[in-house]
Amino acid sequence: MQAEKIRPAAPVPHSRELSTLQVLRELGRNPVAAFGARSYREPYIHARTWVQDFMMISDPEGIKYVLLDNAANYEKSIQLQRLMRPALGNGLVTSEGPSWRFQRRVAAPMFQLRHVQAFAPVMAETAQAMVARWDGLGEGAVIDAADEMMRLTYEIISRTLFSNDVTMQYAKMAEALAVYLETQGRVDVLRTLGLPNWVPTPTNLRARGPLAFFRKELSALIARRRARLEREPGSVPQDFLTMLLTTRDPEGGALFGEAEVFDNVMTFFFAGHETTANALAWTFYLLSLFPEWDARVASDSGDRGVTRMVLEEAMRLYPPAPIISRDSIGPDTVGGIAIRADTSVMISPWVLHRHRTLWDEPDYFDPERFAPGRREKIHRFAYLPFGAGPRVCIGMGFAMQEAQIILAAILKRFRLELVPGHPVEPLARITLRPRYGLKMRLVRRA
Numbered sequence: 001m002q003a004e005k006i007r008p009a010a011p012v013p014h015s016r017e018l019s020t021l022q023v024l025r026e027l028g029r030n031p032v033a034a035f036g037a038r039s040y041r042e043p044y045i046h047a048r049t050w051v052q053d054f055m056m057i058s059d060p061e062g063i064k065y066v067l068l069d070n071a072a073n074y075e076k077s078i079q080l081q082r083l084m085r086p087a088l089g090n091g092l093v094t095s096e097g098p099s100w101r102f103q104r105r106v107a108a109p110m111f112q113l114r115h116v117q118a119f120a121p122v123m124a125e126t127a128q129a130m131v132a133r134w135d136g137l138g139e140g141a142v143i144d145a146a147d148e149m150m151r152l153t154y155e156i157i158s159r160t161l162f163s164n165d166v167t168m169q170y171a172k173m174a175e176a177l178a179v180y181l182e183t184q185g186r187v188d189v190l191r192t193l194g195l196p197n198w199v200p201t202p203t204n205l206r207a208r209g210p211l212a213f214f215r216k217e218l219s220a221l222i223a224r225r226r227a228r229l230e231r232e233p234g235s236v237p238q239d240f241l242t243m244l245l246t247t248r249d250p251e252g253g254a255l256f257g258e259a260e261v262f263d264n265v266m267t268f269f270f271a272g273h274e275t276t277a278n279a280l281a282w283t284f285y286l287l288s289l290f291p292e293w294d295a296r297v298a299s300d301s302g303d304r305g306v307t308r309m310v311l312e313e314a315m316r317l318y319p320p321a322p323i324i325s326r327d328s329i330g331p332d333t334v335g336g337i338a339i340r341a342d343t344s345v346m347i348s349p350w351v352l353h354r355h356r357t358l359w360d361e362p363d364y365f366d367p368e369r370f371a372p373g374r375r376e377k378i379h380r381f382a383y384l385p386f387g388a389g390p391r392v393c394i395g396m397g398f399a400m401q402e403a404q405i406i407l408a409a410i411l412k413r414f415r416l417e418l419v420p421g422h423p424v425e426p427l428a429r430i431t432l433r434p435r436y437g438l439k440m441r442l443v444r445r446a
């Protein structure tokens, strides 16, 4: 008898039609559980609600139109801005128009392939140090893989972009970030109705502590670097932070202002570690369910691309950024549907990557989808872990390299087994995290 196929943890799409209020409530609880069966079948869902017109697009051609062909008519949505602006200000993720273009021009050279490749030794060294620490824990030790990955990518971003000058303790940072995401990172109905962020709702009040903490720590980091640049410019590390402080716009020669430096330190700090950590955590979860793939990755010397295939399949099932949203500036027609100005346009990699019309057995794990020869057949706009178009993730090459180095370092030494009975549930709070962390047992490889 054939064994029953394992379906990795995901909410089963409900088939009932929800009222607008119910949808809002579900979105606040957990957006990935809010999507009904219809979302996974239809290429477009267009609805007029008393809050805002809404359009969800899961047609790759329609997505291409919004993110690329007519990107000028779509800006980062007010909803998402509200979740992110309190922390990220007007940095590269959240800015628009000329301000965004300026920041992207200044930051882009730092993420060119040759710069990213130069980070490989530091990434490997940091991962090795973690493996050595795990080694010291003894056979069968239980770790929280989600938390460990967060700690590791945090160290890597500190060491690569900020030359290890960040003094913020990991545990304090992680706690503050968790409070921020739990409060500010939720789509909450009050905010949907249009209350500005400064209104002291209980959520906004709870987010203040973490925000003050980040502000204090990262302002101090910038001040220290500025002082060093003045005192002993020759000895200053030529890293991302120095670049933010000294690079002139190739067009026009302007330097970043005080706020732009701060907002981008925050932006790169958070955009640059949390997402990759979640991609890795979900990968370990999947590898624990599928030992045959675990063995294949462990013996991948890098040339067969198995690690990349597994990572890509993990980000298909668990896209670390599960929702990309825009608001239309003017009226437009997408996929033959007329939309009004200020329509909220949602592209959900979570839904898109599990769409019934685009993938075979979409809820099941099969890295072969990304095997050479098959990968090229996937529509560029059907698989969007890093977004697409002018706002595509600037750190994509950085993240892919980092994740593969980390997987190789860990899997050579250990197998990670999910502790039996540990509940696993994907929870979207800006990023897609395992709601209860991931308790895993370290098993040394023979």
Ligand code: HEM
Residues within 6 Å of the ligand: 092, 093, 094, 104, 267, 268, 271, 272, 273, 275, 276, 279, 319, 320, 321, 324, 325, 384, 385, 386, 387, 388, 390, 391, 392, 393, 394, 395, 396, 398, 399
């Ligand atoms: C697996 C890891 C990562 C995933 C899944 C991811 C995902 C994404 C996505 C989907 C977007 C586009 C959002 C939109 O269009 O609304 C984005 C943008 C961005 N990401 Fe990443 N990211 C990852 C890693 C990183 C890293 C390592 C960095 C920096 C070191 C980074 C920095 C950024 C920045 C600054 C933007 C905004 C770019 C712009 O608007 O010009 N990300 N990311």
